Amino acid sequence: MILNPCHPKDLTLLRQISLATYVETFEAANTPANMQSYLQQAFNTQRLSDELAEPHSQFFLAYKHDQVTGYFKINNGSAQTEFNDPNALELERIYVLRRYQGQGLGQQLLNAVINIANEQQKQWLFLGVWEHNQKALAFYQRNGFYRIGQHIFNMGDDPQTDYLLRKDLK
Numbered sequence: 001m002i003l004n005p006c007h008p009k010d011l012t013l014l015r016q017i018s019l020a021t022y023v024e025t026f027e028a029a030n031t032p033a034n035m036q037s038y039l040q041q042a043f044n045t046q047r048l049s050d051e052l053a054e055p056h057s058q059f060f061l062a063y064k065h066d067q068v069t070g071y072f073k074i075n076n077g078s079a080q081t082e083f084n085d086p087n088a089l090e091l092e093r094i095y096v097l098r099r100y101q102g103q104g105l106g107q108q109l110l111n112a113v114i115n116i117a118n119e120q121q122k123q124w125l126f127l128g129v130w131e132h133n134q135k136a137l138a139f140y141q142r143n144g145f146y147r148i149g150q151h152i153f154n155m156g157d158d159p160q161t162d163y164l165l166r167k168d169l170k
Contacts, residue, residue: 001108006059006071008052011045014059017071018043021095026155029132034156054079062096062109070096072109074116082151082164083126089117091127110143114169123170128153128162140165 006014019039027035041047051057056079062070075081075090082090091113096105117125128151129136145165153162 001069001105002063003060003109003112004063006052006061008049010059010061011049011052013061013068014052014071015043015045015048017061017068017095017097018048018093021070021097024098025095025133026130030155030158034158037156038154056080057092060109060112062105064100064103064105068097069100069105070094070109072113074113076120081128085124087123089113089120089122089125091125094127106139107143110139114167117169123168125167125169126164128164131161131163137163140167143167 022039022043023035030038051073052059054075056076057073059071059073061068062072072094073092075092077086078084080088080090081092091110094106094109094113096109114125125145126148127140127145129140130153131137131150145167147163148166149164150161151164152159154160
C-alpha cells in the first residue's frame with residue numbers, strides 16, 4: 001500500500017472515494033432519501049474543498065497497484081469535532097473500498113494514523129463510530145480502543161448514535 005497526502009488537485013478523486021466508500025458502508029442501513037441528503041451535504045465539492053483547506057486537518061489517499069483503495073482524514077486542535085484537545089488526534093474518517101477489504105488495508109491505514117499521532121507526540125487518538133457498525137466496533141476494540149461517550153449523528157432526518165472511542169498512545 002502507498003499512502004499519499006491529499007492536496008487540492010486531488011479534490012475530484014477525494015470526492016469519488018468519499019462517496020463510493022460511504023455508500024458501500026451505509027446505504028443498506030438507511031433510507032435512500034436520508035442517504036441522498038447526507039451525501040449532498042457532506043461530500044459536495046465546496047465542503048470537501050473547505051475541508052482540504054483547513055490547516056488543522058489532513059486527508060491521505062491509499063493506493064494499491066495505482067488504484068485508490070481508501071482514505072482517512074485526521075484533525076488536530078480546533079478542527080476536532082469533539083474535544084479540541086492539543087494532546088489528542090481525531091480520526092474523523094477512515095474507509096476502504098469493499099473490493100479491497102479483507103486484505104489488511106484498514107489495519108495499515110489505522111497503523112499509519114497511529115504513527116502520525118505518535119510522531120506528533122499525541123497522548124491519545126479518538127473517533128466516532130455508528131453504534132450499529134459491528135464490524136468497525138470489533139476492529140477498533142481489537143486495536144485497543146474503548147468507549148468514552150456518544151453523540152448524535154444526523155443521517156438526513158434520522159438521528160443516529162455514534163459511540164466515541166479512544167485509544168491511549170503513551
